[in-house]
Amino acid sequence: MSPRHPLIELTVARFREFLREPEAIFxxxxxxxxxxxxxxxxxRSQGTPDVLVGVLRDGTAPHAEMVSALEQVTGVRVRVVxxxxxxxxxxxxxxHLLVVPGTPVTYELDASRPESRVGRFVVDEALQAGAGxxxxxxxxxxxxxxxxxRYIDWVVPGLLGMNIMGTGMWSVAFSVVNxxxxxxxxxxxxxxxxxxxxxxxxxxxRLIFLVLEVGLLLGFAVPVFGIPIHGSWLLLAALCVLGAxxxxxxxxxxxxxxxxxxxxxxxxxxxxVPMWVxxxxxxxxxxxxxxxxxxxxxxxxxxxxxxxxxVMIDGSGVMTLxxxxxxxxxWMLLSFTMALRLFRWR
Amino acid sequence: xxxxPASDTTRDAVRGGADELVALRCTGLVKRYGDVxxxxxxxxxxxxxxxxxxxxxxxxxxxxxxxxxxxxNTADAGDVELLGxxxxxxxxxxxxxxxxxxxxxxxxxxxTAAELLRLFRSFYRxxxxxxxxxxxxxxxxxxxxxxxxxxGGQKQRLALxxxxxxxxxxxxxxxxxxxxxxxxxxxLWDLLAAYKQRGRTVLITTHYMDEAQVLxxxxxxxxxxxxxxxxxxxxxxxxxxxxxxxxxxxAEGKDLPSVAxxxxxxxxxxxxxxxxxxTLIVAHLHEALxxxxxxxxxxxxxxxxxxxxxxxxDVFVALTGRQLRxx
Numbered sequence: 001m002s003p004r005h006p007l008i009e010l011t012v013a014r015f016r017e018f019l020r021e022p023e024a025i026f027x028x029x030x031x032x033x034x035x036x037x038x039x040x041x042x043x044r045s046q047g048t049p050d051v052l053v054g055v056l057r058d059g060t061a062p063h064a065e066m067v068s069a070l071e072q073v074t075g076v077r078v079r080v081v082x083x084x085x086x087x088x089x090x091x092x093x094x095x096h097l098l099v100v101p102g103t104p105v106t107y108e109l110d111a112s113r114p115e116s117r118v119g120r121f122v123v124d125e126a127l128q129a130g131a132g133x134x135x136x137x138x139x140x141x142x143x144x145x146x147x148x149x150r151y152i153d154w155v156v157p158g159l160l161g162m163n164i165m166g167t168g169m170w171s172v173a174f175s176v177v178n179x180x181x182x183x184x185x186x187x188x189x190x191x192x193x194x195x196x197x198x199x200x201x202x203x204x205x206r207l208i209f210l211v212l213e214v215g216l217l218l219g220f221a222v223p224v225f226g227i228p229i230h231g232s233w234l235l236l237a238a239l240c241v242l243g244a245x246x247x248x249x250x251x252x253x254x255x256x257x258x259x260x261x262x263x264x265x266x267x268x269x270x271x272x273v274p275m276w277v278x279x280x281x282x283x284x285x286x287x288x289x290x291x292x293x294x295x296x297x298x299x300x301x302x303x304x305x306x307x308x309x310x311v312m313i314d315g316s317g318v319m320t321l322x323x324x325x326x327x328x329x330x331w332m333l334l335s336f337t338m339a340l341r342l343f344r345w346r
Numbered sequence: 347x348x349x350x351p352a353s354d355t356t357r358d359a360v361r362g363g364a365d366e367l368v369a370l371r372c373t374g375l376v377k378r379y380g381d382v383x384x385x386x387x388x389x390x391x392x393x394x395x396x397x398x399x400x401x402x403x404x405x406x407x408x409x410x411x412x413x414x415x416x417x418x419n420t421a422d423a424g425d426v427e428l429l430g431x432x433x434x435x436x437x438x439x440x441x442x443x444x445x446x447x448x449x450x451x452x453x454x455x456x457x458t459a460a461e462l463l464r465l466f467r468s469f470y471r472x473x474x475x476x477x478x479x480x481x482x483x484x485x486x487x488x489x490x491x492x493x494x495x496x497x498g499g500q501k502q503r504l505a506l507x508x509x510x511x512x513x514x515x516x517x518x519x520x521x522x523x524x525x526x527x528x529x530x531x532x533x534l535w536d537l538l539a540a541y542k543q544r545g546r547t548v549l550i551t552t553h554y555m556d557e558a559q560v561l562x563x564x565x566x567x568x569x570x571x572x573x574x575x576x577x578x579x580x581x582x583x584x585x586x587x588x589x590x591x592x593x594x595x596x597a598e599g600k601d602l603p604s605v606a607x608x609x610x611x612x613x614x615x616x617x618x619x620x621x622x623x624x625t626l627i628v629a630h631l632h633e634a635l636x637x638x639x640x641x642x643x644x645x646x647x648x649x650x651x652x653x654x655x656x657x658x659x660d661v662f663v664a665l666t667g668r669q670l671r672x673x
Contacts, residue, residue: 003468003476013457013465020456020492182452190418190448191469192441192512346418 006193010201014175015208028171028213032163033220036156040225043151051119054081054095061101066127070099073126076119097123153228156221157308158281163213164240165275165301168247169268171209172202173255177264180255186346195345203248210244230315239311239321239328243304246328249335250300256342275301303327367394369516369547370415375424377410377571384410385421386571394515397538397548399562401555401658403668407571408551409449412520415549416446429515442471445514447505449521455494459485459504462493463511470512483507483537499530506537517541519550523557535560555658567662574665582661588615588629591660592638595623595650603641611637616664627656627664 003009018024053070055063057080070078081089081098089095090108097119098108105127109116179185188198214237221227229236254271258264278285278292279301288296296302307324310316318325370392377385385407392398400408413419415426417433417440426433431440453462463476473479480486483503488496496504502522509517519538523531531554538561542548552558558565559579567575567582575582583589596602602624608617611626613633618625628634631653639645662668 003464006465006468009465009468013454013461016461017454017456179454183448183450184453186418187446187448187451187453187508190416190441190444190446191466192438192471193469 007197011204014205040152052095054098056100161305164243169251172251176255231311246332252339253335300331369394372426396563399558399565400551402568406568445509445517447509460489466508466511473513479507516547588627590628592626596647600647
C-alpha cells in the first residue's frame, strides 16, 4: 500500500501513538467514566437515605416498646445502645439521633447535621402519632422526581467539559513538546512536509479522540444514570467540537515554546487548575463571590460547561447559548493566532 | 559560476555523475552565538557524485555548518547554493531533493519501522517503496518492531532510511556513527558505500578520522569554524611529507630527548611531545628508528614503541598540535 497524503499519514501516526499509550487511554477514556460512576453512586437519589436512630438502654425507663414502634416506620433504622456506645455512635455518625426514653423523652442530636434534624422530625412524628396525636390539618404528599434535577444530571456535563479541556490540552501539548525535545520537529521540517499539515494533523487526531471520549462517557452515563439530553444532539456535538478545538488551540499555545516536558506540565497546570476550581465542574461557580463572576464567566471551561448544561438539562438552543459560543470561538481564534506566531520548531 | 538547471533532464545528467558539476557550494559562511564564533568564514565546494567529509573535533562548528547548508539554521553572513538553488527562493523544491539525517533525532518510540518510513515517504513526491527502503538498510526483519525497541545501530540505519525516503540527490549525514559499536559502524559504512556506488552526492560530518578515510573521496578538516585542510585523504596524508608515524614513551624517571634533538634525527620530518609521549612523523622508518633508539641512552627504558602508517588523525595532530579526541 503506497503512502497516502501527508496529513492522513501524520494523523494516523499520531492516533497510533496515542492508542499504544495505555496510560493515555486510561486517563482519556476510562477515568471520566469511573469518575461519573463514583459520583453517580455517591449522590444517587434512589430514595432518601435511612435515618439511623439509637434508643438508649439505661435500665431506668423501658425501651422495648419504643424500639418496636420505631421499627414500623419506613426509612428509620433502629438499634439499642448503652451510654458509652451512644456517645461514640453519635460522634462518628453511626447514629444520627439518640432517643432517651423517660419523661420527657429526650432527643440527643447535633443540630448542625441535616440528617439529624430530619431524623428528629421523623422520629418525633412517629412517637407522637403512637401516643395518640392526630394531625390538625389534613395533608397529602405527591412525590415527584424531575429528570435533570439530580446532582448526577448536573455533574455529567461538567465532567464532559473537563475531559474535553484535559484531553485537548494534554494530547496536543504533550505530543508537540515531546517531539520538540526529541528533535523530531526539527527532523520533520527538514523534509518537504508542510508545517500546516503537522499542526492540522494534531487537530484531526484530537477530533477523532473526541468522538471516542464523548461517545464513551455519554454512552455510559445516559443509559446507566438516565441523564437527559433535552436539547439537540447536533448542537451538543457542535459544542463538543468547538470546545475541543478551542482547548487544542490553548494546548498548542502552551506548547509553542516549551523546551521540556516539565516546563509544559507546569504551564498546563497553571492554565487548567483555576478552571477546575472556578468553572463549575463539581460545584456551581455561583459559590464564588459576586465580584469574581464576570471573570469566571469569561473562562473557556465556564463557557463550555454552561453551554453543555444548557443543551443537556435546559434544552437551550443556539440563540440562548450565543454568549458562550462567542466566548469559546474567541478563545479559539486568539489561542491559534498566538500559538502560530510563537511556535518554535526547534 | 557553475549552476545546475533544475529541469528533470539535467537533473538526470547530475545523477549520471558528471564530475565537474558542483552539487553544493558555500562561501564566506559566518555564524556567531553571542561571543562565540561557531563558523568563521567557511568556504566549501562539493562536486556532484562525491562523498565529501567534514572532519573535526567536537565543537569545531561542523554541525552548525551542516545545519546552515541544510536550511535548518541561518548564517550571519555568506552564501549557500545547493543543486543550483538557494534556500531563500527555492526551499520547497530543495527539500524534495535532499536527504537529511540529523545528529540526535529520536523518532516516535511507539511507531514501527515500516510506519515511520511510510510517514516519511508520504512527504516526498517520489522515492523507493517502504519495503525497498527497509531492504536498503537491512531492516526487513524489524519491519514491525517499534522504534523504541531497536538497538542503537538499528535506529541509525532507520534514520538513514528516512533520509533516503525521497531518493535524494544530495544526502547530508551529521555524525551518523557516533555512539555506535564497531560492528554497527561498519554496517553503516557498507550501506553508505553502496549508496555512493549509485553516483549520489553525500556530505558527512564525523570526528572519526578512520571513518572519513574509508568513506570520503575528499575531506575538509575543520577547526574553530574554519577549513584548515582540504583534499583527498591520501593527499592530506601525503602532505605530511612522510608515510609513517612512530610513537614512543619512556619509563618514569627517564628523560625524553628534546623536540629539537628528535627533529634532527635522520629521516624525521616532524617531532612532537605531548603528555610524556613522543610522536615522530617519519619518511624513512629504517633510518629513523635506529637513530631514535640510539638517542635514548637505555634501550630498556621504552615502555611504548610503535609505528603505523600515517592517518588523517596524524594530519590533524600535525596541523593543530592537538589530538582529535581531546581537542
